[in-house]
Amino acid sequence: MIETDSPKRWPLRLASQRDALPDEANHMNRVLLLAWTPLPATKTAECHIAGLLPDAQCTPGAVQTTDLGIVCGTSTRTRRHVTKETRKRVFAAYGLPLPRDPVAYELDHLISLELGGSNDAANLWPEAAPGFHDKDKIEDYLHRAVCAGRMSIDDAQRAIATDWTRVALR
Numbered sequence: 001m002i003e004t005d006s007p008k009r010w011p012l013r014l015a016s017q018r019d020a021l022p023d024e025a026n027h028m029n030r031v032l033l034l035a036w037t038p039l040p041a042t043k044t045a046e047c048h049i050a051g052l053l054p055d056a057q058c059t060p061g062a063v064q065t066t067d068l069g070i071v072c073g074t075s076t077r078t079r080r081h082v083t084k085e086t087r088k089r090v091f092a093a094y095g096l097p098l099p100r101d102p103v104a105y106e107l108d109h110l111i112s113l114e115l116g117g118s119n120d121a122a123n124l125w126p127e128a129a130p131g132f133h134d135k136d137k138i139e140d141y142l143h144r145a146v147c148a149g150r151m152s153i154d155d156a157q158r159a160i161a162t163d164w165t166r167v168a169l170r
Helices: 068-073 084-093 132-147 153-166
Strands: 105-109 124-128
Touching: 068 132, 084 105, 084 124, 105 132, 124 132, 132 153
Parallel strands: none
Antiparallel strands: 105 124
């Protein structure tokens, strides 16, 4: 189980755990698997960065895949493609010009490509420096946990998208 460092600890379920419906609710006692899906973006302008986190209404996250063969078995290079137009649109949504100096901001995927994230604008935000290297460590940690079978891809995507700063490395 992965725990967070906040007072409100919330467990992330491991891939091996399953919820079975009681016999009276489902005579065949089938296993119920619920996949986590980010909410759609509800704003495309007047977005605000909240500390180390993007505006959840503008950047709720977007998933390209939950296929472990892709997540654990292929490079992100073939999936990494954000057009200049999309970059400009994302920075403009946050009230920022497209930076000439990439040291101040990095256009980041909230749900990283290594965790199956998408190049969609709903998954992108201008992450301010310093800070983006801290998130990279969390992404790598979650990727290793997913590929080693210690965490489901859904739980890793949820953890990184809801508040990556609360994931405690162990």
